[in-house]
Amino acid sequence: MSELTDDFELAGVPDAFQRLWTPHRLAYIKGGQAQFNQGEEDCPFCLVPKRSDEESLIVHRGEHCYVVLNLFPYNPGHLLVCPYRHLPDYTDLSxxxxxxxxxxSQTAMxxxxxxxxxxxxNxxxxxxxxxxxxxxxxxxxxxVPRWGGDGNFLPIIAQTKAITQTLGEVREQVAQAWAEQPDRDAE
Structure with missing residues (x-):
């Protein structure tokens, strides 16, 4: 049996990522292919606006679209802009x-x-x-809000990030700031 002299001969290559245990993401991962084939009746983005803002983490409701915190955020404050209508493609929007x-999207930023x-x-x-x-x-x-030193977007998609506040705390801060935002059309 030969003696290993190089890390690259081992199974896998060490990288610079620190591993964080995030069991809450397992619910997303275990959803399997079925989560990608939802109709309106079981679509999470169709169900969200039927609940209270606090329960569903909505920070703003517009006439055609709403803004909600991502339940599985890449970074604190990760928002999703969603139309109320169940549409799969950007070209389907009126x-x-x-x-x-x-x-x-602009106001979210x-x-x-x-x-x-x-x-x-991002x-x-x-x-x-x-x-x-x-x-x-x-x-x-x-x-997705970004800060210096939080990595680039690809590792964010592939890895799990530490989140420093609860989603409820972030929702409250963002919803309050959104309500205080001047109406752009009134200017």
């Missing part, structure tokens, strides 16, 4: 929905800057199961 979807002073953002939509959508049947846009 012009009115598209305008509000975009405006709410403004509000998060006031609440937590991030140094950057905005994005994963379209379809192959495109990485966790809930492929209902369009949603991620608004």
């Amino acid at each position: 012009l009115e929905e598209t305008a509000e979807f975009s405006a709410l 403004t509000v998060l800057r006031r609440v937590s002073n991030p140094s950057g953002f 905005l994005g939509m994963n379209q379809g199961v192959t495109g990485g959508a966790g809930v492929a049947g209902h369009l949603h846009q991620h608004v």
Whole structure:
């Protein structure tokens, strides 16, 4: 039997990531393929607006879209902008929905800057199961606040991050800041 002289001969290559135990993410992982094929009756983004804002973590309700905290955040303050209608694709939005979807994404960034002073953002939509959508049947846009030293976006998708506040605390802060936000159309 040969003696191992190089770490690269071992099973796996060590990396610089610190591993965090996050059992709450197992609910998402164990959802399996069925979670990607939801109809309106069992779609989480169709159920969310039927509950109270506090229970569902909604921070703002618009006419065509709403903004909710991600139940499995990549970073504290990770928001999702969702249309009320159950649509799978960005091109399915009406012009009115598209305008509000975009405006709410902009306001989300403004509000998060006031609440937590991030140094950057990742905005994005994963379209379809192959495109990485966790809930492929209902369009949603991620608004992820970023800070220096929190890594780049790829490790955030692939790894679990430590979250420093409860979702309820973050929802309260963001909802309050959103309510204090001046109406852009009134200016």
